[in-house]
Amino acid sequence: MKIKAKLTFGVGLLFILIVALAVISGWYVNQLKRDTNNILVANYNTLLYSRNMLLALEDISKDAAAIDTFQNNLTLQMGNVTEIGEIERTNLIVKHFNSLKNKPDDAQLSSSIRKDITELMRLNMDAISRKSNIADETARRAILIISFTGALCFLIAVILLINLPSNIANPIRELTESIKEIASQNYSKRVNFGGHNEFGDLARSFNTMAEKLEEYSDSKLEKILKGKKRIETLIDNMHDPVIGIDENKKVLFANDEALNISGLRKEDFIGKAVQDIAVTNDLIRDIIKDIFLPAPKSNKAEQLKIYADGKESYFEKEVIDINIVPTGETDIKFIGQVILLRNITPFKELDLAKTNFMGTVSHEFKTPISSIQMGVQLLENEKVGLLNSEQKDLINGIKDDTDRLLKITGELLNITQVESGSIQINLLPSEIKPIIEYAVNANKSAADNKNIQIAIEMDEDASTAVTDSEKSAWVLTNLISNAIRYSYENSKISIKTERENNQVRFSVSDTGQGIQSQYLKKIFERYFRIPGTKKEGTGLGLSISKEFIEAQGGEIWVESEYGAGSAFYFTLNMDNKAV
Numbered sequence: 001m002k003i004k005a006k007l008t009f010g011v012g013l014l015f016i017l018i019v020a021l022a023v024i025s026g027w028y029v030n031q032l033k034r035d036t037n038n039i040l041v042a043n044y045n046t047l048l049y050s051r052n053m054l055l056a057l058e059d060i061s062k063d064a065a066a067i068d069t070f071q072n073n074l075t076l077q078m079g080n081v082t083e084i085g086e087i088e089r090t091n092l093i094v095k096h097f098n099s100l101k102n103k104p105d106d107a108q109l110s111s112s113i114r115k116d117i118t119e120l121m122r123l124n125m126d127a128i129s130r131k132s133n134i135a136d137e138t139a140r141r142a143i144l145i146i147s148f149t150g151a152l153c154f155l156i157a158v159i160l161l162i163n164l165p166s167n168i169a170n171p172i173r174e175l176t177e178s179i180k181e182i183a184s185q186n187y188s189k190r191v192n193f194g195g196h197n198e199f200g201d202l203a204r205s206f207n208t209m210a211e212k213l214e215e216y217s218d219s220k221l222e223k224i225l226k227g228k229k230r231i232e233t234l235i236d237n238m239h240d241p242v243i244g245i246d247e248n249k250k251v252l253f254a255n256d257e258a259l260n261i262s263g264l265r266k267e268d269f270i271g272k273a274v275q276d277i278a279v280t281n282d283l284i285r286d287i288i289k290d291i292f293l294p295a296p297k298s299n300k301a302e303q304l305k306i307y308a309d310g311k312e313s314y315f316e317k318e319v320i321d322i323n324i325v326p327t328g329e330t331d332i333k334f335i336g337q338v339i340l341l342r343n344i345t346p347f348k349e350l351d352l353a354k355t356n357f358m359g360t361v362s363h364e365f366k367t368p369i370s371s372i373q374m375g376v377q378l379l380e381n382e383k384v385g386l387l388n389s390e391q392k393d394l395i396n397g398i399k400d401d402t403d404r405l406l407k408i409t410g411e412l413l414n415i416t417q418v419e420s421g422s423i424q425i426n427l428l429p430s431e432i433k434p435i436i437e438y439a440v441n442a443n444k445s446a447a448d449n450k451n452i453q454i455a456i457e458m459d460e461d462a463s464t465a466v467t468d469s470e471k472s473a474w475v476l477t478n479l480i481s482n483a484i485r486y487s488y489e490n491s492k493i494s495i496k497t498e499r500e501n502n503q504v505r506f507s508v509s510d511t512g513q514g515i516q517s518q519y520l521k522k523i524f525e526r527y528f529r530i531p532g533t534k535k536e537g538t539g540l541g542l543s544i545s546k547e548f549i550e551a552q553g554g555e556i557w558v559e560s561e562y563g564a565g566s567a568f569y570f571t572l573n574m575d576n577k578a579v
Contacts, residue, residue, distance in 0.1 A: 028142030049077040171199040241341040315341040439476035462499035465572040475545040483510040509567040515560040
């Protein structure tokens with residue numbers, strides 16, 4: 001018989017008996033409950049009503065309320081007739097009680113009623129005794145059947161406990177020992193399970209596998225060597241330099257590109273400790289420095305400038321840890337690293353060309369924009385001539401567009417400075433209050449147009465910072481401008497400074513729409529704008545702000561709850577001499 005059939009039959013039979021035991025137990029418990037309820041509900045209530053009528057009968061001659069008490073209990077009894085002969089006795093009580101109401105002092109009627117009530121009580125006492133015997137018989141029968149069923153379940157469970165584990169565990173134990181032999185490359189090991197069950201099929205499959213392993217064991221080394229050669233050829237033909245080291249930092253492989261840029265020969269590189277090579281090779285020292293001394297975490301990939309192929313080339317370095325789970329184990333094991341240098345020189349050249357183009361175009365835009373501004377100022381001068389309302393509207397539109405163009409060209413010039421690395425930061429101890437006042441005044445007109453109140457709260461213990469006041473004022477102006485742009489009319493913007501260790505933390509908070517959580521990490525990226533926004537902008541302001549603050553040794557971040565507003569924060573180092 002199949003193992004599955006054995007398990008199904010044994011467990012199924014046990015399950016059926018358990019269900020039967022539960023059903024039988026439930027049925028008998030329900031029977032006992034029914035018998036008990038018959039005693040408690042019907043017979044006990046009749047005895048209670050009879051007792052109350054006897055007590056009321058004693059007081060009828062001297063208490064008028066006793067008649068009502070007797071009548072109420074008699075009425076209840078008339079609705080609780082359950083035993084044979086009980087209806088006739090109840091009717092006699094009704095008959096005699098109606099006569100007694102006309103003759104309250106008739107002792108003979110009172111005596112008849114007592115006899116009737118006594119007989120009624122006797123009938124119910126006999127019924128209680130009879131039903132109690134029935135309940136006892138039901139209980140005895142239930143105990144007998146439940147005990148028999150339980151014993152049968154126990155017997156089957158014992159049989160299953162004795163037979164099933166050995167039927168399953170013994171073949172598994174033998175199979176495990178055989179697998180260990182195979183793992184030790186003893187491919188001649190075989191297993192022999194009798195029968196046509198699952199273990200028999202498993203034994204035949206295992207023996208087939210062992211035969212095939214024994215057959216291929218002599219030729220596996222050749223296959224491994226072919227696979228190794230294939231991987232080496234693939235790595236050697238890659239256009240990017242690749243270096244592989246093991247867990248002991250010994251060089252396993254290096255393709256031709258890696259040898260070319262390092263100026264090393266393969267015999268001087270492969271098989272040597274990489275730290276020993278770095279002692280005499282500056283490039284290898286730069287490549288492996290963060291392997292031994294981890295660099296601080298950064299979102300930017302590290303770029304290397306290397307002189308190769310007769311020109312300066314740019315490479316982006318990535319160090320990949322190689323972790324495996326050895327066969328038969330569960331823990332991850334570190335076995336080495338791969339250093340990959342991606343050649344990004346063509347992209348760097350294109351990016352430089354783009355940066356130069358943006359710088360040239362934005363610089364050239366400033367002159368005609370300034371000329372347009374001068375022309376607008378002359379047109380607004382009443383000495384030159386008066387303008388009608390339509391012309392004034394056009395002039396105002398031209399002024400807005402000119403201001404927007406100037407802001408865009410300013411942002412483009414800033415971003416070209418950042419990308420070209422020519423950004424100049426002059427860090428000096430500076431007062432914080434003038435920086436905040438400048439930023440608030442720069443946005444006062446925009447705030448007044450939307451009737452937005454700007455509240456300032458400054459920490460007296462953080463009045464100075466080491467900063468480039470021009471760059472910090474630009475950042476704060478940009479944050480306040482954004483807060484006004486995305487705030488509702490008649491709202492409030494809060495500007496706050498406070499000391500945090502040896503830094504000053506600035507915050508600009510609004511109660512506008514806020515930013516959805518999936519965009520919080522992207523808003524400081526260049527040219528990124530939240531999808532669906534109708535507000536104007538280039539997507540450069542926050543990116544430039546991040547570059548300016550980080551260039552001063554600070555940090556900038558945002559906290560926002562969508563629908564409730566946003567808070568932008570940045571930190572600047574304090575002037576320790578002033579503290």
